[in-house]
Amino acid sequence: MIGALQKINTNDHIGGLMEATIVxxxxxxxxxxxWLCRPECVWQLKSLVDKCFPPVNATGQEDELWPMRGPQCSYAWWDGGNFSPSSMHVGNSTIIYRPSPSEKPIGGQIQLIQNVQTKCGQMVKIHVRPYLPLPKALYDPFLQYPHFLATTYLSMLREAVDVIDLEDIVAHAACFDYSHNRTMLDNLSRD
Structure with missing residues (x-):
């Protein structure tokens, strides 16, 4: 640090504003x-963030919904997980979900979390762009390991958006882009 300070050009001015600013x-x-090295720092920061930006479906102390701030949200809590649009946090936006109850789960990326006003009150809708499936001509190396919950997709997302409920989300997914425009999604389900 002293060496870095000695290399600063001061034009022979000593005790001026620049030295005070550096100190x-x-x-x-x-x-x-x-302060950041203290163990309680993380919890203090989390409580400040939660007070400023409550999740879309957070409940208050009296089990009442927090007032909604607008039609779109930056994140939502569901089943112990924090889900966000890809514009906010790519890691929290990559999910495994069911497009409809009868279909098998697929991988996708959350684009938007929306508050929808219904007759019963507020409802959360998740807009997801699914990954394009791997063509049958391309080899999926993870098929031979059924207990490793990984699937290979093309690295591109479909243009059409699926609108789902929070209940349709199966789990977060770890995403790894590898050779030849392919992406591996690993199901991070706690089950």
């Missing part, structure tokens, strides 16, 4: 680093 910045950075 204040170092002190502020040290204080923030010290």
């Amino acid at each position: 204040q910045t170092v002190v502020h950075t040290a204080n923030i680093c010290h």
Whole structure:
């Protein structure tokens, strides 16, 4: 640090604003680093974020819904998981879901979380673009491992959007892009 300070061009001015600014910045950075190293820091930050940005389906202390802030939300809680649109957090947007109750689960990416007003109250709708299935001519190396819940898709998303309920989400998925425009999705279900 001293070497970096010595290399700063001061034009032979000593004790000026620049030195005070450098010292204040170092002190502020040290204080923030010290605070971030404390174990309770994460929980304090989480409580501040939750107060400022409650999830779309969060319940209050009296089991009443929080007032909705608009037609779109940045995230929603479901079955112990935090789901977000891809514009907010790509990792929380990659999911395994059922397009309809009779279909088998497929991989997709959340594009939008929407509040919908119904006669019964507020409802959450999830807009998902599914990954394109791997053509039968291409080899899926994970088919031979049925207990490893991974599936290969093409790396492109379908243009059409599926609109689903939170109950249709099976689990988060880990996404790994690998050779020849293919993507592997691993089901991160806790079951």
